[in-house]
Amino acid sequence: MECFNLSKVYGNGETAVHAVNAVSARFERAQFTAIMGPSGSGKTTLLHLLAGLDTPTRGKVEIDGRDITALGDRELTDLRRDRIGFIFQAFNLLPTLTAEQNILLPLKLSGRRPDRPFLDQIVSSLGLSDRLSHRPGELSGGQQQRVAVARALLTRPAVIFADEPTGALDLATGRALLTGLRDACRTLGQTIVMVTHDPVAATYADRVLFMADGHLRYEIIKPAQDSVLTAMKSLSEEVTP
Numbered sequence: 345m346e347c348f349n350l351s352k353v354y355g356n357g358e359t360a361v362h363a364v365n366a367v368s369a370r371f372e373r374a375q376f377t378a379i380m381g382p383s384g385s386g387k388t389t390l391l392h393l394l395a396g397l398d399t400p401t402r403g404k405v406e407i408d409g410r411d412i413t414a415l416g417d418r419e420l421t422d423l424r425r426d427r428i429g430f431i432f433q434a435f436n437l438l439p440t441l442t443a444e445q446n447i448l449l450p451l452k453l454s455g456r457r458p459d460r461p462f463l464d465q466i467v468s469s470l471g472l473s474d475r476l477s478h479r480p481g482e483l484s485g486g487q488q489q490r491v492a493v494a495r496a497l498l499t500r501p502a503v504i505f506a507d508e509p510t511g512a513l514d515l516a517t518g519r520a521l522l523t524g525l526r527d528a529c530r531t532l533g534q535t536i537v538m539v540t541h542d543p544v545a546a547t548y549a550d551r552v553l554f555m556a557d558g559h560l561r562y563e564i565i566k567p568a569q570d571s572v573l574t575a576m577k578s579l580s581e582e583v584t585p
């Protein structure tokens with residue numbers, strides 16, 4: 345996946361906000377990228393533009409070599425369903441379906457058959473085997489989050505987008521989730537893009553992109569906690585006069 349000169353402006357005239365400003369970046373296959381930056385720096389907006397959930401004011405996004413900003417609504421919906429996985433903080437599970445039905449729903453909607461051995465592998469690696477018949481309301485926050493991860497992985501999407509995926513989880517569950525994402529990236533070749541405020545979560549990624557005021561400012565390859573903290577500190581000092 346790649347984006348070129350991507351910009352998003354909200355509003356116009358004096359009140360215009362350049363939420364994302366001329367961002368170009370490449371996200372390789374099997375690469376796990378974390379996006380960090382101060383509050384309001386444009387992280388979520390960038391994620392939404394990359395995922396085709398929002399349309400840019402300028403620039404373009406290519407997934408699998410296709411310019412998604414040039415697609416019609418129908419094609420974009422198909423692409424999102426078939427090639428993109430989402431893990432958001434509000435897990436978007438359907439309350440009336442069981443965990444298993446929730447996991448299988450995207451495949452069902454696209455008329456594809458589930459790969460049972462693959463489903464079993466994902467479910468057991470996420471520790472959900474004995475929870476499949478539960479409805480979301482009968483699961484803990486961490487379990488619901490893992491159901492959302494299983495649902496995202498099962499379709500074998502080209503790219504998985506995660507917005508603060510560990511935000512609502514306790515430490516151990518959060519770490520398990522990040523390990524699961526990193527393993528999926530390695531073994532299934534998925535591209536992962538994750539917005540996070542947590543410097544420890546960022547160290548699970550292959551690289552961290554730092555945003556400030558809508559711009560991409562730094563890139564750290566193979567992030568360690570101290571290099572991430574140093575970059576965060578220097579950005580927040582720039583932003584807070």
Ligand SMILES: Nc1ncnc2c1ncn2[C@@H]1O[C@H](COP(=O)(O)OP(=O)(O)OP(=O)(O)O)[C@@H](O)[C@H]1O
Pocket residue numbers: 354355361362363381382383384385386387388389390
């Ligand atoms: N729908 C919108 N209309 C107007 N302004 C918006 C809209 N969405 C976001 N913004 C503005 O764009 C800027 C970037 O917002 P964004 O949510 O992308 O930041 P963020 O880095 O994800 O922040 P946080 O870490 O607080 O979640 C902010 O100034 C925000 O107020």
